Amino acid sequence: MTEHELAQILYGDGVRLRPWTRRDALEQERWPPYGDALHSLWNIPRYYSLDNFLPSWSAQRYVWAVDNAQLQMIGRISLREIDLGQGHARLGITLGAPYTSRGLGTEALRVFLDHYFGPLDFRLMKLDVAAFNIRAVRCYERLGFGHVGEDWRSAGSDPALRLLDDPQLAHLRPFFRRNRHEHQVLFYEMELIRTGWLGK
Numbered sequence: 001m002t003e004h005e006l007a008q009i010l011y012g013d014g015v016r017l018r019p020w021t022r023r024d025a026l027e028q029e030r031w032p033p034y035g036d037a038l039h040s041l042w043n044i045p046r047y048y049s050l051d052n053f054l055p056s057w058s059a060q061r062y063v064w065a066v067d068n069a070q071l072q073m074i075g076r077i078s079l080r081e082i083d084l085g086q087g088h089a090r091l092g093i094t095l096g097a098p099y100t101s102r103g104l105g106t107e108a109l110r111v112f113l114d115h116y117f118g119p120l121d122f123r124l125m126k127l128d129v130a131a132f133n134i135r136a137v138r139c140y141e142r143l144g145f146g147h148v149g150e151d152w153r154s155a156g157s158d159p160a161l162r163l164l165d166d167p168q169l170a171h172l173r174p175f176f177r178r179n180r181h182e183h184q185v186l187f188y189e190m191e192l193i194r195t196g197w198l199g200k
Contacts, residue, residue, distance in 0.1 A: 005119045006062060012111035015104055020063035020076060027073050031096040037163050038172070041185050042130045044153040066095070066108045074099040077112050087123035089116075106139050113143065117194040124193050131186040132175035144196050149189035154182050 010017040033039075060082050066075035075095035082089040095105045116122050127145065129136050155161060155176070161183050164173055175186045 010111050012107050014069045015108045016067040017064045020065045024065045034097045038160050040160050091127040117197050127190050128187050131188050132172045145190040145192045148191050152184040155185045
């Protein structure tokens with residue numbers, strides 16, 4: 001994985017991926033909030049035990065901006081937990097609220113996966129996703145990601161949890177549970193291997 005490969009601009013149908021800049025971070029702060037009332041629970045961090053402690057390379061992160069056909073910055077794709085020796089990394093993707101449900105995130109991922117398994121020469125991509133984020137889960141499944149595990153994560157006292165009493169959200173309740181101390185949210189662990197992607 002060379003600096004040239006990391007700095008390449010990637011093109012797809014209606015999207016462009018390029019290296020992230022400070023200006024993009026400022027632009028992201030201006031995105032309007034998501035309409036999904038539970039969006040604050042999408043990105044609960046994973047818990048690492050001492051038995052699964054990540055070495056120093058885990059702090060490394062690479063980030064790409066996603067632009068639409070009008071060259072508006074609409075999202076970001078990142079890699080973290082990068083292990084060059086084992087050939088895998090963990091995916092992160094965020095799309096601005098005005099640009100969801102248009103197929104742009106799926107197209108951006110298709111472009112990125114070609115680069116990830118091609119010039120960047122990774123063998124495996126990992127990701128974790130909130131199970132109740134059904135739109136995201138289905139997107140990953142369509143791209144070929146398979147379920148390899150799941151875990152429950154503490155949601156603390158997030159005010160959004162009160163919304164689960166709404167009858168219209170009853171279908172999401174199986175993805176949440178309450179023990180004596182806290183509410184928890186179910187997350188799926190998913191993976192995609194290079195042979196599975198290149199053979200599509």
